[in-house]
Amino acid sequence: MTPLLKAWSLYVRWTARFPAVRSIVPFIPVVALWAIVAASGLFPPVFLPGPADVVRSFGSLVYKGILPDYLQDSVVRLAVGAAAGMALGIPLGVLVGLNARARNMLWPILLFFQAIGDIAWLPILLIWFGFSLTTMTFVIVYTVLFPVVLNTALGVRSVPVELHRAARSLGASRARVVWEVVLPGALPNIMTGLRNGLGFGWRALIATEIIVGTSGIGFLMFDARRAGSVVEILLGMIVLGLLWYVVDGWILAPIERATGQRWGLVTQ
Amino acid sequence: MKSLTLRNVSKTYFDPYAGAHVTAVSDASLAVGQGEFVSIVGPSGCGKTTILNMIAGFIPVSSGEILLNDQPVKGPGPERGVVFQSFALFPWKTVLENVGFGPKMRGLPKAECDKIAREYLALAGLADAAERYPNELSGGMQQRVGVVRALANNPEVLLMDEPFASVDAQTRMTLQEELTRIWQERRPTIIFITHDVSEAVFLADRVIVLSKGRVLKELAVPLPRPRVWDRLIEDSAFKALSGQVLQLVRSA
Numbered sequence: 001m002t003p004l005l006k007a008w009s010l011y012v013r014w015t016a017r018f019p020a021v022r023s024i025v026p027f028i029p030v031v032a033l034w035a036i037v038a039a040s041g042l043f044p045p046v047f048l049p050g051p052a053d054v055v056r057s058f059g060s061l062v063y064k065g066i067l068p069d070y071l072q073d074s075v076v077r078l079a080v081g082a083a084a085g086m087a088l089g090i091p092l093g094v095l096v097g098l099n100a101r102a103r104n105m106l107w108p109i110l111l112f113f114q115a116i117g118d119i120a121w122l123p124i125l126l127i128w129f130g131f132s133l134t135t136m137t138f139v140i141v142y143t144v145l146f147p148v149v150l151n152t153a154l155g156v157r158s159v160p161v162e163l164h165r166a167a168r169s170l171g172a173s174r175a176r177v178v179w180e181v182v183l184p185g186a187l188p189n190i191m192t193g194l195r196n197g198l199g200f201g202w203r204a205l206i207a208t209e210i211i212v213g214t215s216g217i218g219f220l221m222f223d224a225r226r227a228g229s230v231v232e233i234l235l236g237m238i239v240l241g242l243l244w245y246v247v248d249g250w251i252l253a254p255i256e257r258a259t260g261q262r263w264g265l266v267t268q
Numbered sequence: 269m270k271s272l273t274l275r276n277v278s279k280t281y282f283d284p285y286a287g288a289h290v291t292a293v294s295d296a297s298l299a300v301g302q303g304e305f306v307s308i309v310g311p312s313g314c315g316k317t318t319i320l321n322m323i324a325g326f327i328p329v330s331s332g333e334i335l336l337n338d339q340p341v342k343g344p345g346p347e348r349g350v351v352f353q354s355f356a357l358f359p360w361k362t363v364l365e366n367v368g369f370g371p372k373m374r375g376l377p378k379a380e381c382d383k384i385a386r387e388y389l390a391l392a393g394l395a396d397a398a399e400r401y402p403n404e405l406s407g408g409m410q411q412r413v414g415v416v417r418a419l420a421n422n423p424e425v426l427l428m429d430e431p432f433a434s435v436d437a438q439t440r441m442t443l444q445e446e447l448t449r450i451w452q453e454r455r456p457t458i459i460f461i462t463h464d465v466s467e468a469v470f471l472a473d474r475v476i477v478l479s480k481g482r483v484l485k486e487l488a489v490p491l492p493r494p495r496v497w498d499r500l501i502e503d504s505a506f507k508a509l510s511g512q513v514l515q516l517v518r519s520a
Contacts, residue, residue, distance in 0.1 A: 160354070160356070162352050162354050162356035163356055163358065165324070165326050165344065165350065165352075165356070166350065166352060166356040166357075166358075167358075167369070167373075168325075168326075168343075168344035169324055169325070169326075169344040169345070169346065169348060169349060169350045169418075170346060170349070170369050170370040170373055170417070170418075170421055171345070171346030171370055171373035171374055171421065172369075172373045173373075176373065180358070180369075181358065184358070184360040185359075185360070187360070259360070262401065263359040263360045263401055263402075263403060264359055264401065264402070264403025264404075265359055265360075
């Protein structure tokens with residue numbers, strides 16, 4: 001057996017035992033390349049620190065408690081904004097999806113305001129609410145809202161008419177049909193909307209924290225720029241990527257596996 | 269005692285693109301007795317699905333009236349169960365939850381719903397599939413679930429819209445035999461829509477041939493029950509009746 005085959009067989013066995021390995025392995029060459037370029041001295045270390053420096057900075061920021069605090073601030077803002085965005089967006093999407101009159105009235109308005117993207121609101125929000133939590137929350141709710149509304153409406157309309165009819169002829173009231181048929185049928189699309197909304201919301205949050213913030217990952221990165229600390233900027237970027245990985249892998253993907261994929265509504 | 273009556277029922281649509289009215293069903297009258305099994309057969313576009321949708325209450329009649337036990341039909345209701353060609357099972361509910369949906373909508377407690385559902389699943393030989401999701405079943409099994417889901421609500425009338433059109437030929441024969449068996453046990457009134465002439469004759473007490481939105485002819489099917497394909501396929505009376513219906517459908 002050649003060493004290559006041996007390595008391959010090792011990889012297959014390890015990924016079978018620990019599926020997380022599969023998402024770590026692709027990063028090995030990326031980090032290695034980074035380390036090589038940083039160590040080569042092509043750029044001054046102040047401009048491009050190596051992975052070891054970033055890990056050291058991570059250790060020190062965690063030790064000082066800054067990183068956990070800022071991370072918590074960012075995540076809580078996103079979670080609150082996303083929850084509010086869904087609480088508004090899903091009912092609105094169901095209304096627009098089910099009712100032709102509401103759709104005709106609201107659709108052009110939705111498209112208009114969707115185009116005025118999140119941070120385009122910041123100038124006026126800063127005048128209205130100042131550098132406050134209200135401003136940040138508004139931006140996140142606004143960003144999460146539109147993908148959720150539009151995808152929910154799409155999902156609602158994609159539920160086959162036979163399923164409505166089946167439920168009605170089995171004795172379901174119109175309200176029960178919404179709960180028993182429309183919402184579960186639209187769930188894969190609602191999840192897509194949530195996924196997009198969270199993705200956009202996360203980016204909007206970082207942008208907002210850079211401009212408005214007094215804490216949070218976005219603030220950490222911009223504050224590091226002021227101090228000229230590339231290490232901390234890189235650390236912030238890595239945290240952003242990792243956090244999205246966690247949200248996707250631990251929250252979104254398991255929900256999707258347990259619902260749409262299990263029901264055969266989405267191919268796996 | 270007549271259970272379901274259609275009196276001079278018509279359905280016209282306005283087609284905004286053509287700028288004209290289109291007649292789907294024209295002056296159809298029909299009386300179906302309680303516990304009777306009636307097939308409605310006709311070529312595509314003859315209005316048979318439109319009639320069924322009006323009886324189910326999914327679409328309103330343009331003129332005439334539909335009466336169930338002298339009460340006019342207004343919208344869908346649990347006394348008229350429907351079995352769809354596309355099965356229309358709820359993909360997010362297990363087989364047990366699908367069959368228990370009607371009882372659940374009647375407000376029965378969960379344990380009672382499950383009990384009823386299991387009883388009906390056993391009737392269709394589906395006891396082992398209770399915990400599975402519809403997409404994990406074959407087409408034939410899915411439609412068995414569709415039939416018992418409608419039956420579990422104990423409807424007065426069972427409306428079946430080409431229910432076996434999308435399963436393979438062998439499974440279709442089995443399902444047809446099972447349906448006649450279940451019908452003989454439970455005796456619901458059944459209105460069965462199909463374009464398959466031998467299916468219509470095999471199943472029904474009475475075959476109604478539809479053409480261009482009108483009732484062309486009604487034929488009684490005096491074949492003995494229980495009916496099984498092994499016997500009927502060579503039966504001269506069955507062949508003669510099927511031939512007669514086929515001629516009517518083709519001339520329609």
